[in-house]
Amino acid sequence: MNDVTDPAPCLVTDILGDPWVSRRLPLTQSPAAPEADHAVLVHQRGAVPAGHGPRHRRAVLYLHGRNDYFFQTWLADAFLAAGYEFYALDLRACGRAGLGHPSPHDVRDLRVHDEEIATSLEIIRHEHGHDVVVLNAHSTGGLQAAIWAKDHPGSVEALTLNSPWLDLNSSAIMRSYGSAWVDLVARRDPERIIDNPSEAKAVKAAEAAEAAARATIQPHSTSDTDPVRHALGGTSAVGADPGPVGLDLYARSLHARWGGPWDWDLTLKPSPAFPVRAGFLAGVRRLQREVHHGLGIEVPVLVCCSTRSCSHDASPEEARHSDVVLSVRQIVERSAFLGSDVTVVQVPGGVHDLALSLSPAREEYLAVLTGWLQARLP
Incomplete structure (x- = not known):
């Protein structure tokens, strides 16, 4: 892990504008993420007022999903109102840290992100002085957070997962034989694009x-x-x-x-998405198999998802009220393998990223999230 004890870290105004600031986190380069040498930590400028301790004793570290980055400031507002300082990590080769990278989000082993997660938690706890930290994570970030909690017991006080990617949204045959084929392809040609x-x-x-x-x-x-x-x-x-x-x-x-309700930077979260490559998918499937074997996470876990999924040939209106990316049935079933203290809440009308849902689903998700934290970490 890199030294993060610099008393005057370089903070620059973030792309979101004031009061948001970004901090570049230098990282050790790895074959699991070629040409990726940094991550970016985002938080508000007032997180640690000059000459004082943190304005909130508790904090949340947010991990984005694939083909994604942090821009959902209303999610941060909900946490801040609940008494949690908000930090978001754009992982190496992703989002802000993926600008100029030849293959954004192409990470062969998600555990390569352990370095930037550890560095961020070191900043949050020891540099900024927060004594309670919760991981809030979406989709692939949800899988990442679950594996982190399993590998690093005691590093966070709770997990709150937003539509975590705990299994491959496909038939049983594709999940077994298809995954074996992807593993084989990944060993020979990890950059091969895999179409759904x-x-x-x-x-x-x-x-x-x-x-x-x-x-x-x-x-x-x-x-x-x-x-x-x-x-x-x-x-x-x-x-x-x-x-x-x-x-x-x-x-x-x-x-x-x-014609949708949200606006985000299509350079950082493009459409169509950055391609899925064999090396990345094989790495995800390895961790999903670990989930299926049981993770034994020791801290409380909240899993939120929609009440229904829809297919890729649904109408845009259907897609605005359901999960078009993952199977909510799989999310609910696989959540039982995370640990012994898991709460599952399904949000009617929610989309894949529940923070991007239309009203009233979005407000219900935020209320569930902050209400659960208040009950479990009083």
């Missing part, structure tokens, strides 16, 4: 629908009521074609460019 069959089918259908729609209109139409853009449920600047929603139903049903 159901996603690929939905993409082809979306492309065909778009082509058919375009064939029925004037080729130079740029009206705000362009029937193609209207039919696809998206909006865009005149002359800019964002492509059909179906190319990436989850992200495009939520992002403002396609």
